[in-house]
Amino acid sequence: MNRKIPVVKEILGANDQVAAENRRAFEETGVLAVNLMASPGAGKTSLILATAGRLPDSIRPGVIEGDIASSIDADTIAAHGIPVVQINTGGACHLDAPMIRSALPHLDLRAIDILFIENVGNLICPADFALGSRLNVVLASVAEGHDKPYKYPGIFTVADVVLLNKADLMAVFEFDLDSFRRGVTMLRPQAPIFVLSCRSGEGVDSWVQWLIAQR
Amino acid sequence: MHELPITQGILSVVVEAAQQANARQVLAIDIVIGELTSIVDDSVQFYFDILSQGTVAEGAALHFHREPATASCQDCGHTFAVSPPLFVECPQCQSTLIRVTGGNEFCVQSIEVDNES
Numbered sequence: 001m002n003r004k005i006p007v008v009k010e011i012l013g014a015n016d017q018v019a020a021e022n023r024r025a026f027e028e029t030g031v032l033a034v035n036l037m038a039s040p041g042a043g044k045t046s047l048i049l050a051t052a053g054r055l056p057d058s059i060r061p062g063v064i065e066g067d068i069a070s071s072i073d074a075d076t077i078a079a080h081g082i083p084v085v086q087i088n089t090g091g092a093c094h095l096d097a098p099m100i101r102s103a104l105p106h107l108d109l110r111a112i113d114i115l116f117i118e119n120v121g122n123l124i125c126p127a128d129f130a131l132g133s134r135l136n137v138v139l140a141s142v143a144e145g146h147d148k149p150y151k152y153p154g155i156f157t158v159a160d161v162v163l164l165n166k167a168d169l170m171a172v173f174e175f176d177l178d179s180f181r182r183g184v185t186m187l188r189p190q191a192p193i194f195v196l197s198c199r200s201g202e203g204v205d206s207w208v209q210w211l212i213a214q215r
Numbered sequence: 216m217h218e219l220p221i222t223q224g225i226l227s228v229v230v231e232a233a234q235q236a237n238a239r240q241v242l243a244i245d246i247v248i249g250e251l252t253s254i255v256d257d258s259v260q261f262y263f264d265i266l267s268q269g270t271v272a273e274g275a276a277l278h279f280h281r282e283p284a285t286a287s288c289q290d291c292g293h294t295f296a297v298s299p300p301l302f303v304e305c306p307q308c309q310s311t312l313i314r315v316t317g318g319n320e321f322c323v324q325s326i327e328v329d330n331e332s
């Protein structure tokens with residue numbers, strides 16, 4: 001006999017459970033974990049360096065680098081004296097919660113106040129996989145065009161804050177900032193938007209102040 | 216783009232539910248996917264056919280129900296369904312002050328099983 005059984009279960013429930021464990025580990029050690037999501041080349045590594053460089057000595061940064069294959073970004077971060085763990089995703093297009101869990105034993109969480117997690121460069125997949133971070137940061141860049149919120153809405157709907165990097169290129173790309181803002185606000189009205197440039201440094205201080213205030 | 220882990224998620228939810236129901240075989244699976252997620256139905260079915268081999272869900276048909284995202288106009292209050300790309304204006308008053316909600320659903324809603332043993 002055939003019968004229909006109601007299930008109603010989240011498809012990524014197993015990931016969500018591990019994410020909740022990670023979140024507890026961060027809370028217990030007083031770490032503000034930040035999941036940084038952006039396209040390839042939007043400036044994730046540049047943002048981590050620019051932000052870490054502006055933190056007062058009392059706020060110690062740490063980094064988890066998610067890279068498909070290379071350790072280029074992790075080496076760059078380490079060269080600045082910041083504790084970093086490299087996760088090789090083995091080709092996966094996003095980080096997931098178990099990957100973060102397996103990275104944690106390699107970090108001294110009690111010696112870190114803000115943990116930046118550089119997700120794999122991708123505007124699509126990371127949106128679906130919670131990591132256990134307290135803040136989801138979506139970093140767009142002027143060079144990608146102002147239409148990203150309209151074309152890749154999913155990732156903006158999970159953003160706690162949206163950063164627009166490469167503001168120094170605004171004129172070159174005829175970037176329509178109003179349209180960009182409208183798109184973000186349409187999807188996530190509560191997310192503040194910071195326009196900044198890791199190159200010139202403009203706007204970075206306001207973002208860093210906001211970030212510090214989230215602790 | 217990440218249909219493989221999604222499919223693994225579907226399979227493990229389904230196998231667990233089938234065991235609880237003492238099912239002999241799963242015939243069909245109803246899946247709700249929000250319009251703002253990036254899942255391609257055909258590739259999920261493709262992976263599912265491979266991953267489900269030898270399990271209670273082998274051969275099951277996946278039925279996808281796309282849950283639209285809802286837009287509401289901030290000027291006149293009109294609400295309407297939208298899907299990406301979201302260059303939307305209100306069909307009633309042409310305002311571009313829009314709020315979009317929903318469209319992120321991602322769950323197994325029910326399974327159809329054969330539980331004669």
Ligand SMILES: Nc1nc2c(ncn2[C@@H]2O[C@H](COP(=O)(O)OP(=O)(O)OP(=O)(O)O)[C@@H](O)[C@H]2O)c(=O)[nH]1
Pocket residue numbers: 038039040041042043044045046047073120121165166167168169196197198199200
């Ligand atoms: N003009 C300009 N270039 C920038 C800015 N920020 C970063 N870049 C450049 O953009 C390129 C990519 O920067 P990264 O920080 O490596 O970007 P990413 O997102 O970490 O890149 P992947 O990890 O490879 O995905 C580099 O050449 C940076 O120098 C900026 O504000 N303005």
Ligand SMILES: [Mg+2]
Pocket residue numbers: 044045046073118
């Ligand atoms: Mg990088």
Ligand SMILES: [Zn+2]
Pocket residue numbers: 288289290291292293305306307308309310
């Ligand atoms: Zn209207």
